[in-house]
Amino acid sequence: GCYFHFAAMPTAFLLPAVLLAAAAAAATTEATKNLVVTRGCVTSCGGVDIPYPFGIGSGCFRKGFEIECINNSPVLAGTSIHVVHLSGDPAESLVMLPVGWQCYNTSSPDKVEASSHGETEMNKHGVYRLSNTHNMLVILGCNTMGNIGSVRTTRDVDEYSYYMGCMTFCNYSATAQDGLCASVGCCHVDIPPGLTHNYFYFRVYDHTGMMDFSPCDYAFLVDRTNYTFRRSDLLRDTNRTSPVWLDWAIRGDDDSTSLSCAEAAKATTTEYACVSNHSDCVNATNGPGYNCRCSKGYQGNAYLVNGCSNIDECADPAKYPCKGVCRDTEGSYQCTCGPGYGSDDPKTQRCTPKFPLAAQICIEIVPVGLI
Template structure:
């Protein structure tokens, strides 16, 4: 059967990007929203964006529960005539988390700060608000003695530094400490701070002069959470299963508590694949069609939620999934073969 990805009657892709439910675009054929609250996607002329933001969506996935988006870069550039004062400033702030479904992936992202004689930090509204309305989690600092201090491929506080981010980060607000840039305007006129996929960035000294650095690829973890994403309003699997808004709708699915923040996610049961957030969204896997992943050196037969691997009549194997089937001889034939082997051996 056709595998369900999006809600029936809803747009399933935008700009070459699949839009799986609970994500969705607009209203479907039946007049109902194509998305679960907090997961709305807008389809614009150049592709999908998170609703009511300018964050371009690169990928949406239900298993694992993650999204890849292009996040703004924070920047501070100094005045050429007064290099002790910044003339251009961008906090790279976004308001993507109105419903609290997203967390920046601490496993897949890192914070990078570029610039000479600069300190960059990132803030989040996860806890009590402090400086400028945001609590500051982390940052790092760089120095340069000369234009040759920063080296390609090195991000260890000489023009570039990076740090891991903690779980639970819900917001981005970049801030810089101003330092005198008088002696470095020709090789480091700006400071940059950004979250980025830790496998998708390698520092180059030329990055210090990249005026085009505006966005970076960032992974978001997402989960089914309560109204506004408040921890107290977000349910665990055990609690959510008793509510009318339980998200795991496929019969062949199960619930797992979220690992980055409160809430839960839904997965298809073993032997099934598809979208656990849709009724009939998880369908049987035909294991016999994928011998690399589901080995069978005998006769393969698909079953609901699993498969059988057996030997044909007259053949046997201790484990036909890993060992080839060999002919099975009746006792009389085995005695004849044994006698023949002994006779042949005695001739030599």
């Protein structure tokens, strides 16, 4: 048909994470949300949509993408990692990860009384990478040096290929300022791509004279848009979790068995993930492997047979402008001017009459007998 368009978390982190997930979900089209595996498969848990290749229950997920629904709360299978949002395009997941910490002994502030490395193992089948574009590493404390290790080497179970960290210091609590994470009570660093999990650790420094305002050291990954330092964070709860984005891709169990698009297209039909018509394969940007997306002019789930459907651009003039007559076509749309009207670009410029005003007036007043 034709359309005419005329110009005219626990605690502090939980709510921001939910709002962030809601914003991400709002960007997902209705077609994408509805195209999920339906033959007996659970399609949501705790208000979180579970789009394929993710799934709950046998036969409902691709290897490595299993989600468990425990007490109406989605978690990465085999872990306690809570899932807030799952997205097919972009290929991202928002999860809540634990914080690493060490707390000093009140009577002997040069000694650590208790600690946790906040370690997460989420890559049994290698599909996830910690997003380097969305996340940052944050270290909190006074007289504190914190680090993260990731990607174990084959030489030693406690040896990692990646190490990064920073140091903070403050003589007294007032020197740390709300909103400022610049090595006084708080420091942060970017993380590189390729990180498969995290393991936090600290140097031990004497905390004499600091126990009232900085009894513990903290380290955590967090969505960079979802954390602002507050001086009160120096006394934060060690059980808090933080929102972290994961990048995912179709990969093998390790880097050596992961395929690029060119390699995957030669694989058997059951192995190749981009099964929908009008879908494209794109190489992963964080680690090896590939992702699938619907071709331009289509929307939906490229991981499902017939999962990509034509977009009716004429029904969304805000995204697909047309100042004249809009006609939807397969994979695209046409925008033209009506009879007697013209425009250099009817998608962005309104259509105007082809005849000058004087000619229009003459046509209107010509005597009937002369026609």
